[in-house]
Amino acid sequence: MASFYEFVFALSQILSNFATISNKNKELMIGKIKNLLAELETLKAKNHDELETLRVKYLSKKGEIASLMNDFRGAAVAEKKDLGMRLNELKEKAQEKINNLKESFDAGAESVEDMDLTRTAYPHTLGTRHPISLVKEEICSIFARLGFSIADGPEIEDDWHVFSSLNFAEDHPARDMQDTFFTMHGADTLLRTHTSSVQVRVMEHTKPPIRIICPGRVYRNEAISYRAHCFFHQVEALYVDKDVSFADLRQTLLFFAKELFGEDTKIRLRPSYFPFTEPSAEMDISCKLCGGKGCPFCKHTGWVEILGCGMVHPNVLENCGIDSTVYSGFALGMGIERIANLKYEVKDLRLFSENDIRFLRKFESAT
Numbered sequence: 001m002a003s004f005y006e007f008v009f010a011l012s013q014i015l016s017n018f019a020t021i022s023n024k025n026k027e028l029m030i031g032k033i034k035n036l037l038a039e040l041e042t043l044k045a046k047n048h049d050e051l052e053t054l055r056v057k058y059l060s061k062k063g064e065i066a067s068l069m070n071d072f073r074g075a076a077v078a079e080k081k082d083l084g085m086r087l088n089e090l091k092e093k094a095q096e097k098i099n100n101l102k103e104s105f106d107a108g109a110e111s112v113e114d115m116d117l118t119r120t121a122y123p124h125t126l127g128t129r130h131p132i133s134l135v136k137e138e139i140c141s142i143f144a145r146l147g148f149s150i151a152d153g154p155e156i157e158d159d160w161h162v163f164s165s166l167n168f169a170e171d172h173p174a175r176d177m178q179d180t181f182f183t184m185h186g187a188d189t190l191l192r193t194h195t196s197s198v199q200v201r202v203m204e205h206t207k208p209p210i211r212i213i214c215p216g217r218v219y220r221n222e223a224i225s226y227r228a229h230c231f232f233h234q235v236e237a238l239y240v241d242k243d244v245s246f247a248d249l250r251q252t253l254l255f256f257a258k259e260l261f262g263e264d265t266k267i268r269l270r271p272s273y274f275p276f277t278e279p280s281a282e283m284d285i286s287c288k289l290c291g292g293k294g295c296p297f298c299k300h301t302g303w304v305e306i307l308g309c310g311m312v313h314p315n316v317l318e319n320c321g322i323d324s325t326v327y328s329g330f331a332l333g334m335g336i337e338r339i340a341n342l343k344y345e346v347k348d349l350r351l352f353s354e355n356d357i358r359f360l361r362k363f364e365s366a367t
């Protein structure tokens with residue numbers, strides 16, 4: 001009897017020993033698998049030879065994974081499921097890593113060794129000039145031919161340069177928050193509402209003769225619609241010298257209109273009012289669409305308004321330190337969007353600032 005119990009005891013000893021051995025083996029294998037997985041993460045090869053060495057190390061019949069497979073065969077049945085899954089994952093990762101490295105070499109080889117230098121180049125898609133830039137440049141080049149040079153000024157301005165120096169009365173509505181954007185810094189810092197501020201900046205620092213043209217962006221507190229925007233573009237021109245007269249202004253305007261809209265273009269000047277010019281006028285050109293006969297575009301008048309102008313007010317000259325008894329000058333200002341509208345018949349002003357590629361492509365031929 002005793003021998004039977006001894007036999008059972010001995011057997012249980014053997015089994016428990018066996019269990020601890022197989023447990024140790026499992027831990028060891030899991031440790032190896034984890035190490036190899038970590039190695040794979042950072043695996044690098046500089047060329048095909050190095051890659052082949054790696055493949056042999058991990059995936060060949062005598063490689064690391066094959067040796068783990070051998071250990072796996074001797075593992076206890078109960079451990080096989082977990083170990084099997086881990087081994088499979090390791091094998092897949094290794095295969096994937098080697099494949100990826102191989103692909104990266106192959107792609108590189110194609111771009112360097114298999115490159116066909118005689119192949120025709122891919123066609124370049126050229127961008128187009130924005131219609132506002134096209135019109136701006138055309139206006140500037142017309143004035144450049146008359147000896148005007150380009151001047152620039154800040155878009156964030158002060159009251160003096162936008163209003164006070166230009167003879168705006170203290171209670172002029174343009175100074176109102178409803179019309180002008182003021183910044184958080186108070187009533188003296190604002191976004192310029194017109195490019196006339198640049199005339200002042202130039203006159204303050206330049207001795208006549210002055211002949212400048214100032215293109216730029218301006219801002220007004222307007223609700224955005226198809227015919228108004230809170231920002232748009234203007235071009236301003238200024239000529240100050242001895243004996244500059246209204247006849248000089250008129251002749252400059254006629255030359256400009258003919259250059260921009262064609263030789264048969266007629267102009268007319270209507271009396272108007274601007275605080276900074278005296279006398280002031282608005283210029284119309286004969287309608288391009290109906291040739292002056294009258295159509296819906298020109299509201300059946302045959303004329304379309306395009307700009308404001310006048311003789312620089314003596315107060316403005318004096319405000320800028322120019323002796324108004326010696327010098328006189330003319331100024332004019334126009335909206336670039338308005339001119340672009342006339343030239344390209346754009347019905348909705350918002351198109352100019354939306355950057356819709358279908359709209360911009362239309363100007364390809366004009367570029």
Ligand code: DAH
Nearest residue numbers: 194196308309310331332333
């Ligand atoms: N500054 C005016 C405006 O924004 C345009 C203008 C009119 C400019 C007459 C001038 C001018 O220089 O003489 O509406």
